[in-house]
Amino acid sequence: ASCRVAEKAGYVLRAVLPPRSPQPLEGHLHARDRDAG
Numbered sequence: 001a002s003c004r005v006a007e008k009a010g011y012v013l014r015a016v017l018p019p020r021s022p023q024p025l026e027g028h029l030h031a032r033d034r035d036a037g
Contacts, residue, residue, distance in 0.1 A: 006030040 003013065011030035019026055 003028055003030070 006028075007013075007030075009032075011032045013028055014031045015029040017027035017029055
């Protein structure tokens with residue numbers, strides 16, 4: 001759900017991050033260009 005919320009707010013998926021202790025699952029990096037809204 002958080003990816004969907006980020007996309008609705010204008011943030012696009014920039015990268016998938018590898019799992020890192022203590023988080024067992026991959027992470028998603030969402031970003032938005034400065035001049036975009």
